[in-house]
Amino acid sequence: MGKKILWINPVATNLFDETFKKEFEKVKQPDTMVDVVSLPPASGPTHLEYNCYEVMIMPEILRMIKKAEEEEYDAAIIGCFYDPALRAAREITEKMVVTAPAESSLHIAATLGESISIIVGRRKWIPEMRENVHKYGFGEKLASFKSIDMGVHDFQRDRNETVRRIKQAAQEAKEKDGADVIILGCTIEFGFYHEVQAEIGIPVIDASIAPLKYAEFLVEINQKFGWGHSKLYGYQSPPNEEIEAWNLF
Amino acid sequence: MGKKILWINPVATNLFDETFKKEFEKVKQPDTMVDVVSLPPASGPTHLEYNCYEVMIMPEILRMIKKAEEEEYDAAIIGCFYDPALRAAREITEKMVVTAPAESSLHIAATLGESISIIVGRRKWIPEMRENVHKYGFGEKLASFKSIDMGVHDFQRDRNETVRRIKQAAQEAKEKDGADVIILGCTIEFGFYHEVQAEIGIPVIDASIAPLKYAEFLVEINQKFGWGHSKLYGYQSPPNEEIEAWNLF
Amino acid sequence: MGKKILWINPVATNLFDETFKKEFEKVKQPDTMVDVVSLPPASGPTHLEYNCYEVMIMPEILRMIKKAEEEEYDAAIIGCFYDPALRAAREITEKMVVTAPAESSLHIAATLGESISIIVGRRKWIPEMRENVHKYGFGEKLASFKSIDMGVHDFQRDRNETVRRIKQAAQEAKEKDGADVIILGCTIEFGFYHEVQAEIGIPVIDASIAPLKYAEFLVEINQKFGWGHSKLYGYQSPPNEEIEAWNLF
Amino acid sequence: MGKKILWINPVATNLFDETFKKEFEKVKQPDTMVDVVSLPPASGPTHLEYNCYEVMIMPEILRMIKKAEEEEYDAAIIGCFYDPALRAAREITEKMVVTAPAESSLHIAATLGESISIIVGRRKWIPEMRENVHKYGFGEKLASFKSIDMGVHDFQRDRNETVRRIKQAAQEAKEKDGADVIILGCTIEFGFYHEVQAEIGIPVIDASIAPLKYAEFLVEINQKFGWGHSKLYGYQSPPNEEIEAWNLF
Amino acid sequence: MGKKILWINPVATNLFDETFKKEFEKVKQPDTMVDVVSLPPASGPTHLEYNCYEVMIMPEILRMIKKAEEEEYDAAIIGCFYDPALRAAREITEKMVVTAPAESSLHIAATLGESISIIVGRRKWIPEMRENVHKYGFGEKLASFKSIDMGVHDFQRDRNETVRRIKQAAQEAKEKDGADVIILGCTIEFGFYHEVQAEIGIPVIDASIAPLKYAEFLVEINQKFGWGHSKLYGYQSPPNEEIEAWNLF
Amino acid sequence: MGKKILWINPVATNLFDETFKKEFEKVKQPDTMVDVVSLPPASGPTHLEYNCYEVMIMPEILRMIKKAEEEEYDAAIIGCFYDPALRAAREITEKMVVTAPAESSLHIAATLGESISIIVGRRKWIPEMRENVHKYGFGEKLASFKSIDMGVHDFQRDRNETVRRIKQAAQEAKEKDGADVIILGCTIEFGFYHEVQAEIGIPVIDASIAPLKYAEFLVEINQKFGWGHSKLYGYQSPPNEEIEAWNLF
Incomplete structure (x- = not known):
């Protein structure tokens, strides 16, 4: 078909x-x-x-x-x-x-682990996204939101810096917040999941x-x-x- | 000022x-x-x-x-x-x-009683409205939604019929669902609250x-x-x- | 009237x-x-x-x-x-x-922002107040309680010290807990909201x-x-x- | 001791x-x-x-x-x-x-079954009691409140009538609400649990x-x-x- | 691969x-x-x-x-x-x-609609299944469980009777409980989804x-x-x- | 008997x-x-x-x-x-x-205080235990899990070290997480509750x-x-x- x-x-x-x-x-x-x-x-x-x-x-x-x-x-x-x-x-x-992206990433993440952290660009994004996480039913599975303090158009500018910040946030999510799975909470955070996942050793979901x-x-x-x-x-x-x-x- | x-x-x-x-x-x-x-x-x-x-x-x-x-x-x-x-x-x-309307009516209703029913036109409206009730924090206080099977433009056509249906729904909300307070869940349900309230004896909030x-x-x-x-x-x-x-x- | x-x-x-x-x-x-x-x-x-x-x-x-x-x-x-x-x-x-005070402050705060911190005098107050926050429906909107370690009769004694502590707690609530709105959780914390609000730049609700x-x-x-x-x-x-x-x- | x-x-x-x-x-x-x-x-x-x-x-x-x-x-x-x-x-x-009574009855009931109904005298009692059920953590286990339309001082007046109404309410709680356990939600509903329990075949907790x-x-x-x-x-x-x-x- | x-x-x-x-x-x-x-x-x-x-x-x-x-x-x-x-x-x-089956059916159902009913064989199954629905995060989306009073080995015995009961339960789920989506809550309820879905007009998820x-x-x-x-x-x-x-x- | x-x-x-x-x-x-x-x-x-x-x-x-x-x-x-x-x-x-152990310890702890911390051996234990805490109805009363990074067979090896770690975790639970009551979340954490309780001054529940x-x-x-x-x-x-x-x- x-x-x-x-x-x-x-x-x-x-x-x-x-x-x-x-x-x-x-x-x-x-x-x-x-x-x-x-x-x-x-x-x-x-x-x-x-x-x-x-x-x-x-x-x-x-x-x-x-x-x-x-x-x-x-x-x-x-x-x-x-x-x-x-x-x-x-x-x-x-x-x-x-x-x-949020719906699909959350369904996947909730199947792969029990505690999910979402790495966002700015803290401004969090309230609306948290509202969605609850709406979809995954509020109890939310370990944390982590902001790396970058706008959408910053992610692809200096990719090394972006990766560095994502890794640090993901590491904190693992260690301090108990996250089993990471979601990169923006479609423009593309191209990073593979490298971050390889390093931190838990699933990192790419939102595109x-x-x-x-x-x-x-x-x-x-x-x-x-x-x-x-x-x-x-x-x-x-x-x-x-x-x-x-x-x- | x-x-x-x-x-x-x-x-x-x-x-x-x-x-x-x-x-x-x-x-x-x-x-x-x-x-x-x-x-x-x-x-x-x-x-x-x-x-x-x-x-x-x-x-x-x-x-x-x-x-x-x-x-x-x-x-x-x-x-x-x-x-x-x-x-x-x-x-x-x-x-x-x-x-x-929903935000303001719910804050008022939750101050006047502990259990709230919302009378809507059609069942189609309920999912999105229920989402909002939960979002605002009043999910635990929701006794029921009651549909009177009328569209927005029907409410003011035959006012007697509309009042009759609202009264019946409100009565059920009181008796069966344990509602302390009624909200008329559409701004075009205007002009009815007073008569319904007088008859059923609990607050009926007008959404305009x-x-x-x-x-x-x-x-x-x-x-x-x-x-x-x-x-x-x-x-x-x-x-x-x-x-x-x-x-x- | x-x-x-x-x-x-x-x-x-x-x-x-x-x-x-x-x-x-x-x-x-x-x-x-x-x-x-x-x-x-x-x-x-x-x-x-x-x-x-x-x-x-x-x-x-x-x-x-x-x-x-x-x-x-x-x-x-x-x-x-x-x-x-x-x-x-x-x-x-x-x-x-x-x-x-709690009921009214919470309804106002929940309309002005999505995440609320309450600044209290002592940690002893928190369990009963948290119970009330949940009872009123605002549990999901509670960012944090912050204690400034003062009794009711201390608040007005050395007003500079009180203001200093409230500001510090409010700042933490903003930065670490993600609070959009602050409530001063005691009626005797009166006379402070204006100065604190001016400095930290988000609504600070006075509980009287x-x-x-x-x-x-x-x-x-x-x-x-x-x-x-x-x-x-x-x-x-x-x-x-x-x-x-x-x-x- | x-x-x-x-x-x-x-x-x-x-x-x-x-x-x-x-x-x-x-x-x-x-x-x-x-x-x-x-x-x-x-x-x-x-x-x-x-x-x-x-x-x-x-x-x-x-x-x-x-x-x-x-x-x-x-x-x-x-x-x-x-x-x-x-x-x-x-x-x-x-x-x-x-x-x-409510605290102790609920802890016992939640250990004996997963779904609890509480039989009260009047509907007036329900909101405050429901508040307590949630406060103690048993909100998810609450199958229903059933009112038998009697005041505290009616329970012991015509014991046959009281037992008849409790049995009917308990039967409904079992059949329609899926209750595993019944609590008699008033200390003055004493002396009935044994007979009701014998007939309906699930635990009936006496609140004294x-x-x-x-x-x-x-x-x-x-x-x-x-x-x-x-x-x-x-x-x-x-x-x-x-x-x-x-x-x- | x-x-x-x-x-x-x-x-x-x-x-x-x-x-x-x-x-x-x-x-x-x-x-x-x-x-x-x-x-x-x-x-x-x-x-x-x-x-x-x-x-x-x-x-x-x-x-x-x-x-x-x-x-x-x-x-x-x-x-x-x-x-x-x-x-x-x-x-x-x-x-x-x-x-x-439950995990996968629920993720699918929650993507296809907002309110889910699960048709089970016996009421005995419901408590454990409800526990799972909550565990997976879909408690708020649960419209109802409906029991058709059949054991696992009854489903395929008289298929006409089984279909008749499933249809009736599904119809009730739609009309009374507001279900958008139906799940057939047993893998041995296979072979029925298509006919039921065709008749009731909403998605009916087959659990195998x-x-x-x-x-x-x-x-x-x-x-x-x-x-x-x-x-x-x-x-x-x-x-x-x-x-x-x-x-x- | x-x-x-x-x-x-x-x-x-x-x-x-x-x-x-x-x-x-x-x-x-x-x-x-x-x-x-x-x-x-x-x-x-x-x-x-x-x-x-x-x-x-x-x-x-x-x-x-x-x-x-x-x-x-x-x-x-x-x-x-x-x-x-x-x-x-x-x-x-x-x-x-x-x-x-978990069921009984939680019912006791929830009667003795309003906020409970559970001291476990490893972080691996937490997801399944948290699932149980929620299942029993005590999710809202959970202050924190604290891991002392020991396996079941380590607890009784160097008892001084075990006590030292439990005390530290319990102290943090009190000070940072607001715990009223501590549960030692493993039956092999036996023999410690008395000494820890004496020092930290709040109930410490032994899980055996x-x-x-x-x-x-x-x-x-x-x-x-x-x-x-x-x-x-x-x-x-x-x-x-x-x-x-x-x-x-």
């Missing part, structure tokens, strides 16, 4: 699109086709460190989701660790599944690879068994007449 | 603006000036029963919030019981306070009056004691340079 | 009555009349650091509450951060609302001003909308015949 | 003292000496269905506790299922242990026997191993100088 | 082995090789409805797990919805991943297919990224010397 | 049997007869630091439990702080009660004495009032025909 997956970089820069595309080509399943899109350049924020930035591009996310389903994608990934607009995205799709693989998994069980998002209550779709009357997406 | 408050009807219809305005004039404090705005007609959804509808108008909410602060409003109320974009709204304001009064309260403690939203972590403001560079609001 | 509010200093000393009265005159609403009473001097404890002290004066609190309602007060505040006898007080009133303003808020919604304490289950009143037969209050 | 235990009926009637005494003589350990006291007749409420009744007699409870320790009792039981003034009582004792036996257990481990209440934080004793200066008990 | 997966039917009957094998051949990935084993016939229980049955065969599970890793299986599934010995199994493996697919997913991320179970704390392996000295497995 | 109690050292060494026996003789009630058994030497692990060790000897625990009931023991104690196979043990007994005394308590209420484990749901016994057919124990 094949799996057609869309990665949405919900930022107004294509700066990372090619890198993601390349990385995904290496890790995807053979029958997966993955596309990477971002918002039109200069149309909005180039990172989503603030919830208000998320909000401003959420409608564009939904339009992309809607279009993706029309173009017969089997899954879409909203590529930001705040998992922006995930409920809304699931409401407006009928067959396509939708996932996001995790949702890609989780999406493939969800697509497969949806295609084979019809196990897609329930449309009964939480993700119930709005009536088509309203969508059309209001010219919504 | 006076309190300048903006009620935002986050829907693309001014159908209810005048009614709200009239109602608020009756219940506001003498030194309060309250304005009611809605989205431009025909620019989007006329109700927000679906999370995806919320998302589509969230940016417009933020623009209105931003403009409201520039126009020196002391408080803004995002007038939908899902409390859409509340975190984002608090990020982008410096002095103005922002509140919303509650946030107006809570906003007045927040404005007063902000003006007198500087107790506004903390800008440290959860509601930290983004840097102005970014907002301007991206022409965000 | 006016708001007639009684502040009860539930201690056997009028040491602080005048100061409170003066302070309240400055911050109250124009139509509020606020009285401050305390227990007869030498009739009992002059502070309530121990739960057993609270218990010994609880009946006197109830008598004062009962009398306050007879004298047509609209609200009473039980002025100790343990919120002593709050449930009982709400049982015996019919129209008057009753609130207390907060309940006064919250009481005014509750009175207003009670007078206008009949939203007083639910008398159905948790705050149900005892039968008058029993009260009279036993000559209770 | 012997165990000297005091049962306090915290009500102003000696109506039940003799019955309790007789019952306790049958079930106590051989080396236990148990006394039963109540408040002076006509000095206050003869039942504690309301929290405000509890509050009014709490100081007298503390005086009795204090006196009991002076008279070298090894344990005291505060004989009401609301467990009134338990924290305060533990603060003012040095060696004597103190327990109460349970604390007596738990008290004996606590006394024994205190005498043998020094395992009494921790006096460090939560049950720290107040300074003697203050107690004396204020002539507290 | 291929995925070599072992399904362990932890019962002393090969009654279902062939059926499982056939079913798995239909649903597995092309590069997956799946074997099905059970305990030697007549060596113990043929179902695990009781925890004591589980316990008796747990050592044999561990021996099979140990042997599976030696035979270079990439994953093993412990095929009972109580997830017996899952922690122990993860301790004794180094590279092989281990999963089980779910862990197989989850195992494939875990194997893939383990092979590609080294994301296997953390061996730091919770699943730390015992020292080989001890295992050998005691001739453990 | 007498109380006949069996302590099961669930390890394949009789190294500690005599010591336990002696110790129990000193602390038991006069009418208690206590036997101590262990697994046959060289038949398995000599400590249970790993969950997989527990699992391997669980069937033997059940056989001993079954035999104990046949030999008319009134109670059995499964002597390891992980409380292995407790649910299963309760399923297979009809009259005999069963308890274990606690379950013995709790067992005596449970036996007494079972003998006198029929309050044994509920056999309805969670601890329901399997049918005898199955046990016999499968020759289970």
Whole structure:
């Protein structure tokens, strides 16, 4: 059948699109086709460190989701660790599944260990992310958030420095907070998990690879068994007449 | 000093603006000036029963919030019981306070009794609202959600029928679920609280009056004691340079 | 209509009555009349650091509450951060609302930020206060308790030293515990919030001003909308015949 | 060594003292000496269905506790299922242990099964009792509260009717709520557990026997191993100088 | 690389082995090789409805797990919805991943909807399963357990009757309990999900297919990224010397 | 009547049997007869630091439990702080009660104080023990786990060193974590509680004495009032025909 997956970089820069595309080509399943899109350049924020930035591009996310389903994608990934607009995205799709970095990383991490630390860029990110960890049910498994005091666009600037800080935070998470598993809590913390994991010796989940693989998994069980998002209550779709009357997406 | 408050009807219809305005004039404090705005007609959804509808108008909410602060409003109320974009709204304001129906109704209800039932229009609304009840800390105080099987635009059509259903739901909430207090979980369930309360004999919180009064309260403690939203972590403001560079609001 | 509010200093000393009265005159609403009473001097404890002290004066609190309602007060505040006898007080009133420092401070703090630290005098106070924080629903929002190792009667002795310790504790709460908002967890920690807030830059809630303003808020919604304490289950009143037969209050 | 235990009926009637005494003589350990006291007749409420009744007699409870320790009792039981003034009582004792019906019944029930229902007289009792169940840590194990619509002084009036209602409630708790264990949530529901238990076939905990036996257990481990209440934080004793200066008990 | 997966039917009957094998051949990935084993016939229980049955065969599970890793299986599934010995199994493996029906079904269900009902055979099963639901973090998402009053060996006897009861329970879960997703809480409830799902219109998770697919997913991320179970704390392996000295497995 | 109690050292060494026996003789009630058994030497692990060790000897625990009931023991104690196979043990007994160190120590500690620290040998033990603390309902009362970095067989080697480390950990638990009560979280940490308690001044619960005394308590209420484990749901016994057919124990 094949799996057609869309990665949405919900930022107004294509700066990372090619890198993601390349990385995904290496890790995807053979029958997966993955596309990477971002918002039109200069149309909005180039990172989503603030919830208000998320909000401003959420409608564009939904339009992309809607279009993706029309173009017969089997899954879409909203590529930001705040998992922006995930409920809304699931409401407006009928067959396509939708996932996001925090959800997928947390499900994986909670299967691999019992105590999870999340390494973030800034302390500002923590309250919204903690809210999500609790919402997904993993509050009791949260060992700690660790901030390495870097913005989204700092991570890839001086990679040695970034790795150094991540390692230090991960080490503290292990030693002081009792973490069994580490999650790198930003999709732009890509390219580091392997080296950090090799050194600290516990699983280090990459927040861009995790949702890609989780999406493939969800697509497969949806295609084979019809196990897609329930449309009964939480993700119930709005009536088509309203969508059309209001010219919504 | 006076309190300048903006009620935002986050829907693309001014159908209810005048009614709200009239109602608020009756219940506001003498030194309060309250304005009611809605989205431009025909620019989007006329109700927000679906999370995806919320998302589509969230940016417009933020623009209105931003403009409201520039126009020196002391408080803004995002007038939908899902409390859409509340975190984002608090990020982008410096002095103005922002509140919303669920937050304010729940704080009041939890002070008046120990067990709360929320009467909603449709079961579809419950998952997102339950998420909010837990997020605000009142999960243990939730007796039940009761659905009366009506959409937002049905509430005011046959008022007798609406009252009949609300009374029945409230009675069940009292008798079977042990509710001490009832919240009418939609701003368009206005005009009913008084009659229902008189009959069932426990507090029935109106979701449009509650946030107006809570906003007045927040404005007063902000003006007198500087107790506004903390800008440290959860509601930290983004840097102005970014907002301007991206022409965000 | 006016708001007639009684502040009860539930201690056997009028040491602080005048100061409170003066302070309240400055911050109250124009139509509020606020009285401050305390227990007869030498009739009992002059502070309530121990739960057993609270218990010994609880009946006197109830008598004062009962009398306050007879004298047509609209609200009473039980002025100790343990919120002593709050449930009982709400049982015996019919129209008057009753609130207390912890309840009101926590509702305010949880609206202004997502993570709250409470600065107390001694570690002994923490278990009972933590119990209350959980009871009110704010357990998930509690960043920390910080003790500054002072008794109730030490706070106003060397004000510079008190301020120095509060600032240090607040700073730690911000930096190490991630607090968005600080509560000064004793009514006798009055007169400090302003200076501390100015320095540390996040809201610092004063535990005597907060309940006064919250009481005014509750009175207003009670007078206008009949939203007083639910008398159905948790705050149900005892039968008058029993009260009279036993000559209770 | 012997165990000297005091049962306090915290009500102003000696109506039940003799019955309790007789019952306790049958079930106590051989080396236990148990006394039963109540408040002076006509000095206050003869039942504690309301929290405000509890509050009014709490100081007298503390005086009795204090006196009991002076008279070298090894344990005291505060004989009401609301467990009134338990924290305060533990603060003012040095060696004597103190327990109460809800605490002891819940610890026993949670050891005998995983899901507990509590049969109460009136729905009014539930909110305060539920608060206690959560406080003690057994919230997740609570299957239900069942009310049989009887006041404290009704239980012993028509014993057949009482037994009939308890059996029906217990049956429902088993069948509909999944209860493994039943607690009779009032000390005056005495004399019924045996018959109900025989019929419904699961443990039915009597709220007066349970604390007596738990008290004996606590006394024994205190005498043998020094395992009494921790006096460090939560049950720290107040300074003697203050107690004396204020002539507290 | 291929995925070599072992399904362990932890019962002393090969009654279902062939059926499982056939079913798995239909649903597995092309590069997956799946074997099905059970305990030697007549060596113990043929179902695990009781925890004591589980316990008796747990050592044999561990021996099979140990042997599976030696035979270079990439994953093993412990095929009972109580997830017996899952922690122990993860301790004794180094590279092989281990999963089980409840864990995998719950992770899937919680991604597909927000409210989950589990249909079990007997009420006896519920307490242990509820314990697991909470342990995995999904307590807040549990709508209900529904019992259809059948033992493990009844499910496949009269399939029409079984389907009828499952449909009825699922319908109730949807209508009364607000479930978005259904889990069939026993591996022997196989062969029903498709028909039930088609009729009730929400996802119905089969507890034998779910862990197989989850195992494939875990194997893939383990092979590609080294994301296997953390061996730091919770699943730390015992020292080989001890295992050998005691001739453990 | 007498109380006949069996302590099961669930390890394949009789190294500690005599010591336990002696110790129990000193602390038991006069009418208690206590036997101590262990697994046959060289038949398995000599400590249970790993969950997989527990699992391997669980069937033997059940056989001993079954035999104990046949030999008319009134109670059995499964002597390891992980409380292995407790649910299963309760399923297979009809009259005999069963308890274990963590359960009994936690019930006692939660009655003596509000905040509990558990001193363990290694950090590896913590996840499974924390799971149990939450399962029993005492998660909110857990101040901390403290590891003293010693294996089970190290505790009694250099007793001075062990005491030194326990004291240091206990001191930290008091000062930094706010613990009211300490539990020594391993039965082989015996012989230390008295000295540590004397020095640090708060209750220090010994994990072998606690379950013995709790067992005596449970036996007494079972003998006198029929309050044994509920056999309805969670601890329901399997049918005898199955046990016999499968020759289970």
